Amino acid sequence: MSILAVYITDTNGQQLFEYPLSDSPPTNKMLQVALHDASADDVVLRVSSDELLFHRREDTLDFLVPCSSSIPALIPLEFISHLIKVLHDYFQPPLSRPKIEKNYSTIMMLLNEMIEDGYPFVTEENALRDLVPFTDGLSKYLPTLPKGAASSLKSLTSSRLSSKSFSSDSSHMRSNVPWRRSNVKHNNNELYVDIQETLSVIIPAASPMRQLLNSVNGGSNLTASAFYTPAVPQILAEPIVAIAHGSVFTTTKLSGVPDIQLILSFGNRVLEGPAFHPCVRLARWRERPGTLSFVPPDGKCCLLQYTISGVESGPIGGDLKTGLGPMKDEFEVRVWSRVPRNVKFVENLRAEVVFDGERVQNVKGTRASSGEFNIEKKGVGVWRFPGKTPMGWNASLRGTMVVNEELEAGPDGTVPQEFPKYIKISYDCQGMLVSGTKVESLRIVSGKGLDDRAKPYKGVKYLTHGKDIIIRG
Structure with missing residues (x-):
């Protein structure tokens, strides 16, 4: 019940990196057949x-992790996410073939620390920085690796670079906090909190009464010189789903070992399935919900992820109407922005029809x-x-669908008119935050070395x- 190997390939399936963890793991060729x-x-x-086989594509690379079938699925999936995050931390995104080939030995040493007996072991970037140097120290001695050399290099790094030399004098190498680097020093001490929410909303098709009211407001009586409706409709259907998926990020550039307290307010809303970074003291959260007390990793990390249901539908609204015009063959899409407090504009607004x-x-x-x-692609207009x-x-778009004449005609000998199924709006x-979440307090309680x-x-x-x-039509 373990990870059997780690492969990195390009998008054509050509192997760039191999890290075997069993005597006879599945080969990349076998995995490519399954893919x-x-x-x-x-x-x-299977x-x-x-x-x-668990796999994920990132940038221009494929990460392949074959495992025994009894392993819990979340273990390899989370491991791949951590591995990609660590490689981004070491070599900067985007990851590419030259970066993998140039830093082969460093990646080998990283995996030697990240996996122990086939299971994830040390996966925090800050801890790995203390164990594996950023520079690819072996590359100048091993400029090219012959096929099958991965096992030999794994043995070398395991015996001489990782398990022995680092652990023999770990007191000055490792911080007492496993997710934080030792001897952190910054000239400019800074602490940032970024809260991001991703909004997902589904609004049902208009009811007959809603359609009638929209029609009375001018929907089907438009002339050629006034082909769109400038008015924002007031009769809106209640969303079937309105969910905010939130993430609380901190970027810490503080010397020493700071102890931080962040207090969040969620109003009267209930957090569903909150997930915390290991640095967060859960006992403090249980005692005072909304209080995040922690010693952070150096750099950026995700402190908290949460879900809140029943949120507002956001600053952007939209509507889809069909069967308009003299021939009842036109559709109209309307998009508008509301006027929330403290917001002057949205960016990257688009509506997919x-x-x-x-x-x-x-x-x-x-x-x-x-x-x-x-x-822009089959079945989607942007x-x-x-x-x-x-x-x-507010803005409006009006048009007519051109139906495939080869389709089977109806009883009256005509091909039924088609309309958009729904519109999908996105923006930044x-x-x-649509959930009303906000930071009440952010302070550094203490800072050893600061x-x-x-x-x-x-x-x-x-x-x-x-x-x-x-928004459905």
Whole structure:
């Protein structure tokens, strides 16, 4: 019940790195056969009756981790995430073939620390920095590695570089806090908190009464010179789903070993399934929910992840109407921005118009009051609004679907008219969180090794990603 090997390949399946952990792990060639027969969404594949393959694509590389079939699935999946994060920390994103080939021995040493007896062991970046140097010290002696040399190098790093030499005098190498580097020093002491929420909303199709009211407001009586409706509709359906997935990040550039207290307010909302970084003192959270007390890793880390249901639908709204125009063959998409407090604009606003790509050949006669609309892939048209979109703004798009005439006609001999199935809106909004979460207090309780005269700079930022705002027609 363990990890059998770690492979890194390019997107064509060519092996760039190999780290075997058993006498006869599945070869990369065997794994490529399994990948060839799998769908793009399969992250776990069966290689044999007692072996599974866990894999993930990052940048231009594929990370393949074959395991025994009895291993809990979250272990290898989390391990791959940590491995990618560590490689980003050491070699900077994006990861590429030259970076893997140039730093082969360093990656070997990292994996020697990250895996023990087939299981994840040391996976925190700060702890690994104390164990494995940033420079690829062996590369000048081993400029190229012959095929099959991975096992020999693993033995070398295991006996001489990691298990023995680092542990024999670990008192000055390792911090008493396993996720923090020892002897951390910064000239400019800074502490930042970034809270990000990703909003997912599903709004159902309009009810008959809603459609009637929209029609009365001008929806189906528009003339050619006024092809869009500038008014923001007031009759809106309640969302079926409105969920915020939140993450609390800290970026710590403080000397010594600081002890920090961060107090969050969630209003009257309930956190669902909160997940904490190991540095957070859970006893303090249980005693005072919302209080994060911790000694942070040096650099950036995710302190807390959470989910909150029943949130507001955000600063951007939209509507989809069909069966408009004299021939009842037009559709209209409307997008607008509300006026929340402390927010002046949203960025990267776009609306995807999703339709049946098999039944619809094109969209004709599109007329947009602002932005640009293009068919970017089969069954999806994208309406983009570059730059910053102000609050209190609205826009409309109108057009007609061109139906595939080869489709089977109905009883009356005509091919039924097609309309968009739904629209999907996305955007970024700085300075607000849809759940109402906010930082009440951020302070450094104590700081061993931090100069008493130092006055660290502290900053807080909020960001909402409107990712899946789905409005059905």
